[in-house]
Amino acid sequence: GAVVSQHPSWVICKSGTSVKIECRSLDFQATTMFWYRQFPKQSLMLMATSNEGSKATYEQGVEKDKFLINHASLTLSTLTVTSAHPEDSSFYICSARWAGVQETQYFGPGTRLLVL
Amino acid sequence: GQQLNQSPQSMFIQEGEDVSMNCTSSSIFNTWLWYKQDPGEGPVLLIALYKAGELTSNGRLTAQFGITRKDSFLNISASIPSDVGIYFCAGQPSKSQGGSEKLVFGKGTKLTVNP
Numbered sequence: 001g002a003v004v005s006q007h008p009s010w011v012i013c014k015s016g017t018s019v020k021i022e023c024r025s026l027d028f029q030a031t032t033m034f035w036y037r038q039f040p041k042q043s044l045m046l047m048a049t050s051n052e053g054s055k056a057t058y059e060q061g062v063e064k065d066k067f068l069i070n071h072a073s074l075t076l077s078t079l080t081v082t083s084a085h086p087e088d089s090s091f092y093i094c095s096a097r098w099a100g101v102q103e104t105q106y107f108g109p110g111t112r113l114l115v116l
Numbered sequence: 117g118q119q120l121n122q123s124p125q126s127m128f129i130q131e132g133e134d135v136s137m138n139c140t141s142s143s144i145f146n147t148w149l150w151y152k153q154d155p156g157e158g159p160v161l162l163i164a165l166y167k168a169g170e171l172t173s174n175g176r177l178t179a180q181f182g183i184t185r186k187d188s189f190l191n192i193s194a195s196i197p198s199d200v201g202i203y204f205c206a207g208q209p210s211k212s213q214g215g216s217e218k219l220v221f222g223k224g225t226k227l228t229v230n231p
Contacts, residue, residue, distance in 0.1 A: 006158070032217060043204065043223045044159070093158045097217060102166050103208075104149060105219060107158040 006108035023094030029074035030096035084115040122222025137225040138189040139205035147208040148188040
């Protein structure tokens with residue numbers, strides 16, 4: 001299957017700092033990427049849809065000024081958690097949409113964020 | 117919005133047993149995907165289904181796209197300890213029913229395999 005990478009895999013930061021997470025599709029071009037958040041023992045919660053060259057579409061209840069998304073190329077989307085607070089601590093996972101004949105989504109390995 | 121009902125929520129089985137889990141929806145889906153997630157990692161795609169009635173295998177895994185397009189099941193035969201993890205179904209709703217490229221996820225089935 002297609003490969004999606006995320007960097008960093010984990011990050012610990014102080015409250016008030018900003019953290020950038022990168023999501024890359026390594027062997028295919030992804031016009032659309034998705035950012036999810038996952039709480040312990042729960043399913044994935046979609047935060048936003050990231051489209052190359054345009055503004056991201058955020059799900060209801062997700063602050064767009066808090067979670068900045070940039071999709072600068074067909075293989076890279078970034079999520080920046082601005083002014084992070086302890087309640088932002090979570091597991092963040094991206095996925096990339098493979099729009100071939102049979103469309104599917106491939107997920108990155110996730111980024112564990114801990115805000116102290 | 118659309119929801120997927122995934123069952124069972126958890127399963128405890130002995131190594132060598134077969135496993136079956138399923139997802140149902142009240143609306144029609146165009147695509148069904150089955151993922152496995154290990155602790156601390158992202159979901160890994162196991163099987164993708166695109167046509168009603170489609171039956172697809174991947175090693176010991178078999179999944180089917182229900183003919184009503186509102187359900188799918190995943191079977192695992194002769195389970196082994198490394199099958200442990202959380203299995204998620206995901207579907208892409210039909211555009212005629214207001215669907216988009218966004219996936220709808222089930223809540224997951226946690227599988228425990230006793231050696």
